Amino acid sequence: MTEIPEHLRKRAAEAKKKAEGDSGDAPAAGDAAASAGASDSGAESKIPAHLLQRSKAAKSGGAETAVAATGGGGTAVVTAEAAAPAPIRSGPAGHTQRLLTVVKAGSIQDIKAKPMDKVHTWPHLIVIEFGAALAITAFLTVFSIFVNAPLLRLADVNATPNPSKAPWYFLGLQELLTMFHPMVAGVTIPGIGIFALILAPYIDKNPSNKPEDRKFAVSVFTIFMMFWAVLVIIGSFFRGPGFNFVFPWVEGIFFDL
Amino acid sequence: MAKSIQDSPTFAERLQASMSQLPDNVQGSQAWNSIFRPGSVFRKGYTDSPRNRSYVIMNSVLYHLHPVKVKRHAVKVSYTLCLGGLSFFLFILLTITGIFLMFFYTPSAAVAWNDIESLQTQIAFGLLVRNMHRWGAHLMVISVFLHMARVFYHGAYKAPREFNWVIGVILLTLTLLLSFTGYLLPWDQLALWAVTVGTNMMGFTPVFGDQVKFVLLGGSVIGSSTLLRWYVLHVLFVPFVTVIFMAIHFWRVRKDGGISGPL
Numbered sequence: 305m306t307e308i309p310e311h312l313r314k315r316a317a318e319a320k321k322k323a324e325g326d327s328g329d330a331p332a333a334g335d336a337a338a339s340a341g342a343s344d345s346g347a348e349s350k351i352p353a354h355l356l357q358r359s360k361a362a363k364s365g366g367a368e369t370a371v372a373a374t375g376g377g378g379t380a381v382v383t384a385e386a387a388a389p390a391p392i393r394s395g396p397a398g399h400t401q402r403l404l405t406v407v408k409a410g411s412i413q414d415i416k417a418k419p420m421d422k423v424h425t426w427p428h429l430i431v432i433e434f435g436a437a438l439a440i441t442a443f444l445t446v447f448s449i450f451v452n453a454p455l456l457r458l459a460d461v462n463a464t465p466n467p468s469k470a471p472w473y474f475l476g477l478q479e480l481l482t483m484f485h486p487m488v489a490g491v492t493i494p495g496i497g498i499f500a501l502i503l504a505p506y507i508d509k510n511p512s513n514k515p516e517d518r519k520f521a522v523s524v525f526t527i528f529m530m531f532w533a534v535l536v537i538i539g540s541f542f543r544g545p546g547f548n549f550v551f552p553w554v555e556g557i558f559f560d561l
Numbered sequence: 562m563a564k565s566i567q568d569s570p571t572f573a574e575r576l577q578a579s580m581s582q583l584p585d586n587v588q589g590s591q592a593w594n595s596i597f598r599p600g601s602v603f604r605k606g607y608t609d610s611p612r613n614r615s616y617v618i619m620n621s622v623l624y625h626l627h628p629v630k631v632k633r634h635a636v637k638v639s640y641t642l643c644l645g646g647l648s649f650f651l652f653i654l655l656t657i658t659g660i661f662l663m664f665f666y667t668p669s670a671a672v673a674w675n676d677i678e679s680l681q682t683q684i685a686f687g688l689l690v691r692n693m694h695r696w697g698a699h700l701m702v703i704s705v706f707l708h709m710a711r712v713f714y715h716g717a718y719k720a721p722r723e724f725n726w727v728i729g730v731i732l733l734t735l736t737l738l739l740s741f742t743g744y745l746l747p748w749d750q751l752a753l754w755a756v757t758v759g760t761n762m763m764g765f766t767p768v769f770g771d772q773v774k775f776v777l778l779g780g781s782v783i784g785s786s787t788l789l790r791w792y793v794l795h796v797l798f799v800p801f802v803t804v805i806f807m808a809i810h811f812w813r814v815r816k817d818g819g820i821s822g823p824l
Binding site for chain 1 (some may be wrong): 597610611614615617627628629630631632633634635636638643647650651654670675677678681688689691692693694695696697699700702709710713714715716717718719720722723726727730733734737740741744747748749750751752753754755756758759761762763764766767770782783802821822824
């Protein structure tokens, strides 16, 4: 049994009551019909008398039909309330349609998406993006005015600086070089790292994106990130001549960006 | 009383009248309306309506990367921290500053360092632009890393966005490559030896390590051919590939149902 919306149900009940009341009055219909119709619907009193007459007759004659129809569903109510002619009369002047069944929209159009709270991209998002772009440009310009990019002396293949360091984002790998064979530190470990990152969404089958549901994933990733961050920081600031461990506050910083 | 003779306006008056109508005439012209599509703020009579708000996005080649409407939570700065957008914006900034630098740079071991030196000392804004390019590059590496972390912590790589995460990881490695290839170009001690360390590591690739190193260096040691090779990689090849992957990345963001979340 499909569920009938509340407003339709209410309307059907009203129509039913009305129809029953009218059928009770039926014997006294006669000339009282017009006045009854007027009292029934004060607002609708502009409807021509002969139409009211006809609808009265239809209602008193076909009360049962109306009740059955209104029980069926919403659309039938409209037919019954509007100037419904006598059921006997059919064809061009009378009924041209009748209610077969009420099909609820939900059973045809299965809508899965729920309506979402959305805002216009312009201006709400564009303004934020513009502000962010402006801020980063300002920061970069001001920073570049005061801090110069390094330019050491001309490259010399015969003068190896001590220490020689890779760019900062590779210093974690260079740090690994002190512990492992170059193939392991330079190729295997970063290769596995990239591969693990690529596979992450296929390994992590947990559908939830709530932090409390994915403590393991968050922990693993945080450890992964901290591991690299610590290695990069050690490689950048705590490695001096000969790539030996130094404290930057004692021996100084051997690091250029 | 002069009006009695000359009812027709003076030249000055006519000029004034036509000047006051100029904005209307320009903005009402066919040329103007053909340039600025409906909804543009430069169009005459932009009024704030839902229709015009949609037009602004639909009729702008840049803005229409975005959908006309986004989820309300997507405009919260606290959710994305703008990191992906900033990475893209930094890429644009680096392209602009990089094109400026290309005018003054020769990728040859004999003159590269001198070019940078004279860029800094003799060319207007040369030092500033080089600084911006350098610091912008480091900033982009950081912002791409942070973007990845943000996406992970929000679980935004989960279905249906798995493949976009994969593209993101590729973009991360491309970003590192962009930065690393640019590192050699100043041809100073820092560049030479950082790249030496880096390529030595890659030379330990199993089986064909020597070949990898040879291809990267354009020889067995770092020299002028390495510089030319890395220059082409830096200014043309890697950016080209990056732009392609960025296009797929942005396209997939929308195809996979817009920005993820809320948590």
